[in-house]
Amino acid sequence: MVITRDDVIDWIKVYAQLLVEKKDYLTDLDSAIGDADHGANMNRGFQAVLSKLPGMEDQDIGTIFKTVGMTLLSTVGGAGGPLYGSLFIQAGKAVSGKMELTLADWADALEAATTGVVSRGKAVLEDKTMVDALTPAVEALKESVSKGLSLSEGLKNSAKAAEEGMIATIPLVARKGRASYLGERSAGHQDPGATSSFYLVNTAFKTWTNSHK
């Protein structure tokens, strides 16, 4: 089983729709430890992506990812713009020219994406950032590939790992981004960036598993 180009486009559409629903929730999370704009920014970026999707539908997956990344870079703003922009641009480079993705391809794409986020934001694990959701997801994907698990099992494992990583940000003291200014007061709150990153990985699992039932 593979992830087709249509699957990729569906994933982006479902994620954009989820952001509409979760916009206020993400902003609430950001109000607690940041500056109350993460939901609105992500929603603005993915609405811009949606408006560009019709022009992308005959491109390869790498080009689609890069176009999504460039669109986010110029529409999201804040730290989320460069970070989610880098995520998609680097994922696009990793799967350049491909019209479908195996689980191994998807693991490569998400690994390159996470490396892009790390090099732009310079965060490491447990800094209380999106890296805390992405890195476990990448590791779960790679482990699933090496064990020869199915696409749906691999996606499920990565979503579970991202969710655990997201929840694990709650007790952490932030060391990057605006939340770090709060010091100890940032503990006890779930990181909004880790949350939107979990949604990304979880939406991939749900959308792609459904389409292959």
Place this chain on the structure above:
Amino acid sequence: MKKLINKPEEVVKEELQGIELAHPDLVKVFYDPDFIVRVDAPVKGKVGIISGGGSGHEPMHGGFVGKGMLDAACPGAVFTSPTPDQMLAATKAVDGGAGVLHIVKNYTGDVMNFEMAADLAKEEGLEVEAVVIDDDVAVKDSLYTAGRRGVGLTVLVEKICGAAAEEGRSLKEVADLARKVNSLGRTMGMALTSCTVPHAGKPTFDLPEDEMEIGIGIHGEPGRKRMKLQSADEVVEMLMDPIISDIPYKSGDEVLLFVNGMGGTPLIELYVLYRKAVEVAEKHGIKVVRNLIGPYITSLEMAGTSITMLKMDADLIKLWDAPVLTAGMRKGI
């Protein structure tokens, strides 16, 4: 939420349209990507100076575009960094052949977006230098935080570097000057109330009627310490003591004292604060040789203040006194 706006998502665009209509003698406004440039940009042979950041801090930065200060400003959404495409377009628009300086406030988003813009500009053969402003003593500067925030001192850096560029100083000289001012100035702020980001629709944090927040940033981020409301004089001491002991400022120093309003605090209160701040400075033997009092770097409708001290020398005084003609600050013209 009670605001004089139409739609939250139209606020910045409509503000820009207002600025365009109000100040055609000073600035030109460009849309998609959004940026404001001084009307005679690019000025041939002069270093271009750009700043930018989230909207909601007016008059900073758009109100400081004009002769003697900024060549361009890039406004983001409210409290959200602008994007690299805006900064790149602004950089090209103000490049008069002597290079462009980016003045960046130290926030994760601002720094990352300006870095990406500088990378793109350099790829296109433009000469760009960036200086990051981080003057907020409320924040611990350590490996475990994103570093000190850029706050009130930014206004003074923009004025002083604007004057230096107008004098014909080189990109390296203007960038070094910005770093020098950043090393000599410190700020601390406080809030009496929160503020409401239009698209959030409710206050960023709750602050009870009888409490205040010390060490606040300019984006409604909670500060580091919450306490019962104190008198103006006690608040000034709470802000001045960490500033003075930080560099530290010493007896005999000459300073510029900047008492800033956060947006919801009237001038009558800022002058009450200024009076006490001068007294505290003098008690330490510090001489206030220049001042700035008013809402210059705001946080929407937040009530509160920030105090900035900048150690001055003859060159800085000359640059501070140089003419400036912008919507938000004008003197000597």
